Amino acid sequence: VQNIRRRRLKMIIQRQHKFEWGNFLLSLLEVVSFCLLALGLVKLTFFDDPNLTDSSRITSSVAYKPLVLRPSASQSYYVKVKSTRNSDLSQQYVFYIEGKKYTVPSHLATISYEKDPINVTASALPFSRKALKQEDSRYQQAYVAIYTASYKNTAINGLGLHAGRQAKRFYLIRVPDSSFISKNQ
Incomplete structure (x- = not known):
């Protein structure tokens, strides 16, 4: 100008x-x-959706935490599902890890209670099936696998103002079977 x-x-x-x-x-x-x-620059800042398997831009890690069994009058549960009856049909998952309560919306988490720890929703993320099987035996299939992806400090990520920030966090909630899920309607 x-x-x-x-x-x-x-x-x-x-x-x-x-x-x-x-x-x-x-x-x-x-x-x-x-x-x-x-x-x-606007595209890099607001519309950047990186591939989570791109190791040149993203670092990822998975942390495993055991779930705490919560007793109630009707049943003991690991996860409580709160459903809303609005137009977006969303749910919230409530669970306890190490004495702390977590409430996670359903678009950031999934519950797996089948034989295979990776269900359809979790298959979109780079979870290691072998590591999940090890955690199944370690925690008796009652744990949360927390996948965290962060942007690396690179020039492209810096231009988009993403460098060092969290790109994605997803919770894979693993329970032994569906009887350990309390559904709150």
Whole structure:
């Protein structure tokens, strides 16, 4: 903007012209390149959805925590499912880890109680089936696998203002069978 203004004033005062095609085309080129760069930065900042298996941009880890069995009047449970009756049909999962209560929306978690620890929802994330099987035997199929992906400190992530920030957190809640799930309607 300063360069356009300076050239325009120089054209008017020194050369005493109101319009020059060269000046106009150069200004147009500067405005178009600025808009393209601004759109690129907006895309990098707000619409960046990296591949979670891309090790050049993302670091990921999985932490395993044992679930705490909660007794109630009707049954003991590991996970309580709270359903809402609104238009988005969302649920919340309530569970306890090491004495702390966690409430997680259903789009950030899944419950697995089948023989295979990775259900359809969890298969979209890079969980290790072998590690989950080891945790099955260690915690008697009552644990939470917390997958966390963070952006690396790279130039592209820095331009998008993501460097060092969390990209994704997902909870795979593993219970022995469906009788350990309390459904709250």
